[in-house]
Amino acid sequence: MTAATAAAEYHQRDRRLHPPALTPGYKTSVARSPRYSMISLENTLSEITGPRFGHSDIDALDNDLIRNYARSGDPVGERIIVHGRVLDEHGRPVPNTLVEIWQANAGGRYRHKKDSYLAPIDPNFGGCGRTLTDAEGRYVFRTIKPGAYPWRNLVNNWRPAHIHVSVFGSGFLHRLITQLYFEGDPLIPICPIVQTIPDPDAIQQLIARLDLNATIPLDSIAYKFDIVLRGRRSTLFENRLEGN
Amino acid sequence: MPQTLDYLRETASQTAGPYVHIGLAPGAAGFDIYREELGRDIAGPNATGQRIRVEGLVIDGMGSPVKDVLLEVWQANSQGRYAHPEGGGAVEDGFRGWGRVITDFATGEWGFDTVKPGPVPGRNGTRQAPHLNLWLVARGINIGLNTRMYFADEAQANADDPVLNLIEWENRRATLIAPRGEDRDGLPVYRFVIRLQGDGETVFFDI
Ligand SMILES: [Fe+3]
Numbered sequence: 001m002t003a004a005t006a007a008a009e010y011h012q013r014d015r016r017l018h019p020p021a022l023t024p025g026y027k028t029s030v031a032r033s034p035r036y037s038m039i040s041l042e043n044t045l046s047e048i049t050g051p052r053f054g055h056s057d058i059d060a061l062d063n064d065l066i067r068n069y070a071r072s073g074d075p076v077g078e079r080i081i082v083h084g085r086v087l088d089e090h091g092r093p094v095p096n097t098l099v100e101i102w103q104a105n106a107g108g109r110y111r112h113k114k115d116s117y118l119a120p121i122d123p124n125f126g127g128c129g130r131t132l133t134d135a136e137g138r139y140v141f142r143t144i145k146p147g148a149y150p151w152r153n154l155v156n157n158w159r160p161a162h163i164h165v166s167v168f169g170s171g172f173l174h175r176l177i178t179q180l181y182f183e184g185d186p187l188i189p190i191c192p193i194v195q196t197i198p199d200p201d202a203i204q205q206l207i208a209r210l211d212l213n214a215t216i217p218l219d220s221i222a223y224k225f226d227i228v229l230r231g232r233r234s235t236l237f238e239n240r241l242e243g244n
Numbered sequence: 245m246p247q248t249l250d251y252l253r254e255t256a257s258q259t260a261g262p263y264v265h266i267g268l269a270p271g272a273a274g275f276d277i278y279r280e281e282l283g284r285d286i287a288g289p290n291a292t293g294q295r296i297r298v299e300g301l302v303i304d305g306m307g308s309p310v311k312d313v314l315l316e317v318w319q320a321n322s323q324g325r326y327a328h329p330e331g332g333g334a335v336e337d338g339f340r341g342w343g344r345v346i347t348d349f350a351t352g353e354w355g356f357d358t359v360k361p362g363p364v365p366g367r368n369g370t371r372q373a374p375h376l377n378l379w380l381v382a383r384g385i386n387i388g389l390n391t392r393m394y395f396a397d398e399a400q401a402n403a404d405d406p407v408l409n410l411i412e413w414e415n416r417r418a419t420l421i422a423p424r425g426e427d428r429d430g431l432p433v434y435r436f437v438i439r440l441q442g443d444g445e446t447v448f449f450d451i
Binding site: 201 | 250252253254255256257260261262263265266267268270275277278279280282305306308310312318320326328331332340341349364366367372375379381382383384385386387388389407410411440441445446447449450451
């Protein structure tokens with residue numbers, strides 16, 4: 001990496017694409033949303049650096065949610081593949097970055113001591129997975145399709161089927177958690193958590209598309225979901241980001 | 245007609261929700277699945293410098309502790325270097341500088357052991373006071389909140405810190421400075437209370 005690249009700054013986050021902190025339709029945000037403006041920081045080493053992970057941190061089976069917790073057989077539910085790429089805003093791949101997911105089982109129940117929904121725990125399903133992107137930024141998980149579930153907000157709110165996705169990127173300023181939804185789900189447009197996002201195109205970007213070309217015939221159906229992280233300025237100008 | 249630019253757009257954030265532990269710290273959710281959970285050891289046994297303990301609480305706008313928050317810490321080593329190719333140089337073997345911190349579900353208290361970071365180069369030849377970079381997610385938080393923790397016993401470095409000095413309201417700078425309590429087991433203990441909203445609201449950064 002050249003010195004000029006090392007000093008290049010990241011594009012600022014476009015906050016119009018993201019939910020604001022205060023979204024009264026999602027009630028929990030009301031008491032948990034800062035009221036003062038954030039202080040905008042130009043990049044320093046503290047923001048452009050971030051943790052790196054390698055293949056010694058994870059196991060090969062970690063991205064296979066059908067097998068990574070199986071005790072007595074396969075988990076119940078629709079077998080799916082979720083795959084895609086982690087890219088930056090310039091379309092460049094983000095290689096070797098950690099992607100972690102978690103989700104409810106086919107009945108909409110989480111394996112969490114705080115989840116008390118009446119749908120049963122699946123003895124063969126843990127509900128989490130993790131993987132590193134390859135040199136082209138690609139990742140893949142095998143799992144079962146999560147069920148919709150009710151939650152306390154209004155008395156009749158249901159979360160659309162979703163998978164929670166966490167990604168690191170190259171620096172701490174890339175850190176992002178989002179949720180992946182499934183094409184065609186009628187609960188998406190009426191979900192108060194989806195509706196925290198003001199930009200309709202940004203919502204569309206969270207909907208994984210059916211990908212027939214990636215299905216395994218007679219076995220698993222596939223959905224494609226690309227994740228875009230902030231881009232980095234090209235190296236025309238030298239920024240004095242580091243001292244001297 | 246103006247030319248359209250073909251940038252992709254950053255994926256929108258969504259709340260980590262109440263069950264974030266399943267994905268990022270399954271042990272806290274109540275089950276064992278991975279050979280090793282990530283982020284439990286921030287500094288590693290070879291890290292040089294002063295070992296410290298950091299404890300705290302996240303408080304919501306009603307004054308109640310947030311019991312389901314998950315924090316991540318990102319810090320430099322005692323030489324002020326980050327464990328990253330652009331981090332300013334080599335670090336000790338096993339020093340990661342990153343950790344995940346889970347609260348006690350009953351009380352909301354959290355804590356972790358690490359080493360005190362050194363001062364880090366700032367922009368344009370400046371020097372940043374020793375600090376921890378923190379990122380918080382929880383149910384009700386729509387996009388992860390970034391803040392920093394500075395150390396009260398670094399008064400001069402804090403007074404000169406270019407980021408603290410960006411905060412126009414001088415009284416709010418104190419929200420980022422953790423007081424040092426009594427040592428415990430021979431280690432300095434710093435306490436950092438993060439207030440999400442209201443009186444004494446912590447300064448958050450748009451990085
Ligand atoms: Fe969920």
